[in-house]
Amino acid sequence: MPQLILVNPWIHDFAAFDLWSKPLGLLYLASHLRQAGFKIHLIDCLGIRDAGTADQDSGRRPIRRLYGTGKFPRHKTSRPLPLKHIPRAYSRYGISLQSYVEEIRKVREPAALLVTCMMTYWYPGVQEVIRIFKEIHPGVPVILGGTYARLCPDHALRNAGADHVVLNDGMEAVRNVIEILLERGIEAEPRSEISEVRPYPAFDLLPGMEYIPILTSTGCPYRCAYCASRFLYPRTERRDPLDVLQEILFWNREYGISDFAFYDDALLTGADSHAAVFLEEIARRNLDIRFHTPNALHVREIRPEIAGLLFRAGFRTIRLGLETSDILLHHRMGDKVSEGEFERAVENLRSAGFRKKDIGAYILMGMPGQTVESVRETVLFSDRVGAMPYLAEYSPMPHTALWEEAIAASEYDLASEPLYHNNTLLPCWDELRKAEVPELRELVRRIRR
Ligand code: B12
Ligand code: SF4
Structure with a gap:
């Protein structure tokens, strides 16, 4: 069964707070692709439970607040060139680099990497997850989708490092992914006819869920x-x-x-x-x-x-x-x-x-x-x-x-x-x-x- 790695990237920003933030679009995609016969390995770079503290500047676990909200682990990082003149700390929020690399290495022969991105200005996280993935699995196709790709397609095509950029949502996006994989000779045995009825998003792939969007x-x-x-x-x-x-x-x-x-x-x-x-x-x-x-x-x-x-x-x-x-x-x-x-x-x-x-x-x-x-x-x-x-x-x-x-x-x-x-x-x-x-x-x- 071909295995796909799905990634919700880190946030690179001046500030970030977990206000019931989950990669819902990616989790819907995961359910549909599972139904279509693919094995899914999900990596949530904003996951709290498996975050570890290796990269966390304070060395402490991030503070969590009421009803599942709270802080993300954070690691100060240098500002990208266009933001160099802004005198404010800039961070990578989420799991440690080491945890991400370990997760990527767990899949010996991935058929493809699928990446989402919600905010247009969070694309540095996309670039980083793709760069690291390509170092470990050269030649494996990378597909990008989500709000950043849809709002800034030209920028995404030129800068994200993905081989394909999908501009659709819903079932169209699922079909686009399957077509791209087919063109590359990657085919799965559907578990059931791909239905137009939405399966629930694949929250079962995120261990320790405290809340559901x-x-x-x-x-x-x-x-x-x-x-x-x-x-x-x-x-x-x-x-x-x-x-x-x-x-x-x-x-x-x-x-x-x-x-x-x-x-x-x-x-x-x-x-x-x-x-x-x-x-x-x-x-x-x-x-x-x-x-x-x-x-x-x-x-x-x-x-x-x-x-x-x-x-x-x-x-x-x-x-x-x-x-x-x-x-x-x-x-x-x-x-x-x-x-x-x-x-x-x-x-x-x-x-x-x-x-x-x-x-x-x-x-x-x-x-x-x-x-x-x-x-x-x-x-x-x-x-x-x-x-x-x-x-x-x-x-x-x-x-x-x-x-x-x-x-x-x-x-x-x-x-x-x-x-x-x-x-x-x-x-x-x-x-x-x-x-x-x-x-x-x-x-x-x-x-x-
Ligand atoms: C829910 C939501 C939030 C939630 C958090 C959601 C989260 N995941 O973290 C909250 C309320 C916290 C939030 C906050 C903000 N948000 Co908001 N948010 C949304 C909203 C309404 C829905 C996003 C969503 O999850 N949709 C549901 C899923 C199912 O859809 P999806 O992610 O798009 O995925 C589909 C496709 O894109 C595609 N897809 C997705 N990933 C992938 C990957 C691959 C490989 C493929 C093939 C396809 C694919 O398939 C999916 C299924 O159909 C959008 C508007 C919208 N209607 O999209 C704004 C939106 C993304 N937010 C926006 C803004 C402005 C903000 C704030 C800055 C608001 C503010 N001023 O405070 C803050 C910033 C948050 C921060 N700094 O942390 C803007 C984007 C701004 C930008 N520059 O990019 C949007 C577009 C709204 C708008 N104003 O137009 N937001
Ligand atoms: S168009 Fe709709 S979703 Fe967007 S800000 Fe206005 S009321 Fe909210």
Whole structure:
């Protein structure tokens, strides 16, 4: 049986935090390829359990926090050339180099290496895993897919070191991989007919799972100017709510998982025939299950009955996509929130039983044309209304409506260097505005305390 190595690479960045971060796309791919008859060896460079401490600068295990979140192990590393002038520590987050090499060596004759990458500016991790793999297994094909490849295909083709770059998602991506392997004479004996029905993602390949990310739909009906959702998933597709229910029950029953994080772009859209159906069933069963929404919920969808259901079903971490309280700016960015809607959503959540500390509001900072004052006002507004402010720094991306404006506003060459999409750089703000960021952060810290 041909064996494939699937890798979730390290993160090379100024900062990284494990906010229910798992390579869900790669794990779906793993299940499909298993079904197609391949043996899978999965290496999660961001795995915590097998991380070891060999490379960890402090020599200690990373601190873990509530509900499965926490720090990654980290090893300080030199900044890539385009970031040399940034006076900040840069690290490789994840398992040690030695652990990765050992994992790669475990497979004597891999048929291919498959690599994912979520952020456009995380490609140095991709380069590193591919470089090391090619040293150990020269001549074995390497296939790259995921968000970085899809948003920056030319850059990926030229720089990642992969032999093939797959630009599709879902079943198309699976077919592309099988075709590439067939062209190379690598064929497997399918376990069953490759079905269009999604098998569950292969979390069984990640030992010691503390939580499970769930994807119940793809796409989003909104069109925010700063977001790539429309490009990545032009159509909204929803899974059968009873299938979602079965998946949640399966992980809870078979693996004892209590924490679930939704990865949907639009979890609550059309809730009456979708999310409300499986959440009502979960609430009715009175299970020890907690839900988290690291990816924001839509403010507009938080009606009183939905807020009540979220509370009863066991939602613990609520994040709302407020972005800004400046209605004119909202209008320019896609009208995700209209006047009065945020107040109503928070009021509904509070009436349902959520406390202020359970409700977080994401506030976008660093958009072209956005002022520091507008961010400050939004932070104070969120506090006043009864939600904890969370600053989310803007990351400019190709294939978004704001891209051209972002390029024009930035001192960095965003178009040719994805490292400059890094939100830590606040690449679309000038030095004057950046100088006020520590004060904004301090304001947020004070409120959250
Ligand atoms: C869930 C999510 C998160 C989660 C974490 C997810 C994780 N794994 O760590 C959280 C909420 C923590 C998060 C945070 C952030 N995120 Co985010 N996130 C997403 C989201 C909504 C879904 C990603 C996902 O897992 N999808 C589900 C899986 C099934 O899809 P997939 O990974 O794309 O995989 C499919 C294909 O790509 C392909 N595929 C994948 N891998 C491979 C490999 C091979 C070999 C092949 C053939 C195919 C293939 O097949 C898969 C199956 O269909 C995307 C938007 C989107 N709709 O994609 C944004 C997105 C990736 N995030 C984005 C941003 C901006 C952020 C933040 C910077 C936000 C902020 N300002 O704070 C932070 C940064 C996080 C950090 N520094 O650690 C941007 C990307 C920015 C960039 N420059 O690349 C996106 C695109 C959203 C947007 N605004 O447009 N995010
Ligand atoms: S609502 Fe969220 S996912 Fe949808 S387009 Fe706007 S930012 Fe993207």
